[in-house]
Amino acid sequence: MSEFAPSALGTKEHWDAVYSRELKSFQDFGDEGEIWFGEGSMARVVRWLKAQSIPPTTSILDIGTGNGILLVELAKCGYSNLTGIDYCMNAVELARSICEKEGVSQNVHLEVTDFLVAFHPSERFDICLDKGTFDAVSLDPSGAEEKRRLYIESLCHVLKPQGLFIITSCNWTRDELLNQFGDEFEITDELPTPTFNFGGQSGKSVTALVFKKKSDS
Numbered sequence: 001m002s003e004f005a006p007s008a009l010g011t012k013e014h015w016d017a018v019y020s021r022e023l024k025s026f027q028d029f030g031d032e033g034e035i036w037f038g039e040g041s042m043a044r045v046v047r048w049l050k051a052q053s054i055p056p057t058t059s060i061l062d063i064g065t066g067n068g069i070l071l072v073e074l075a076k077c078g079y080s081n082l083t084g085i086d087y088c089m090n091a092v093e094l095a096r097s098i099c100e101k102e103g104v105s106q107n108v109h110l111e112v113t114d115f116l117v118a119f120h121p122s123e124r125f126d127i128c129l130d131k132g133t134f135d136a137v138s139l140d141p142s143g144a145e146e147k148r149r150l151y152i153e154s155l156c157h158v159l160k161p162q163g164l165f166i167i168t169s170c171n172w173t174r175d176e177l178l179n180q181f182g183d184e185f186e187i188t189d190e191l192p193t194p195t196f197n198f199g200g201q202s203g204k205s206v207t208a209l210v211f212k213k214k215s216d217s
Ligand SMILES: C[S@@+](CC[C@H](N)C(=O)[O-])C[C@H]1O[C@@H](n2cnc3c(N)ncnc32)[C@H](O)[C@@H]1O
Pocket: 015, 034, 035, 036, 063, 064, 065, 066, 067, 068, 070, 085, 086, 087, 088, 091, 113, 114, 115, 116, 130, 131, 132, 133, 136, 137
């Protein structure tokens, strides 16, 4: 399995600086900020949930929600039991402002918390979403392997038995994600993502998988 070179992208300082800039840009110009991996990756997750006829009251957690735009899109599709967490205060403030502007605040609960150590929800979730957060955790210069272990432990703790975990990653391939999550989760679907061809080989820049939590995890 590949290990990644530690990077600033794995530190809270990095995300604090990013969201402090993005919050200011929203306050000054109304710019909602970056959609990680592009609109397509967000639409893919929303489309998949709608195609499965997931009921609108299903409890959904977005881990490391950033500007919260994925939750805004889900709220606009009728989902009403949405939670977003992020360890950056400015990200949560930005997400809150965007939810207010888009008129979906009543359907989205937002919280500043570190998913790896401090998140203790009163009820478990039916579905957990991750777009880019496990990637960031995997780049943490202060012990990425241990951070990944804590991530999976926390995920198992907050997700109901048989709950779904939908992850979009640009760092890990399908097989690597299976390796990471395979003890506690079984894969149930792979969302179609763009492929590229180079030197006779084809690959993907983004992988999006649906896992189901094993009942004994
Ligand atoms: C690549 S960004 C993706 C943001 C968002 N999911 C999106 O798709 O736009 C990674 C996010 O994870 C958050 N994050 C990283 N580690 C975290 C942790 N331990 N607890 C909570 N949030 C975390 C960062 O603050 C950042 O908002």
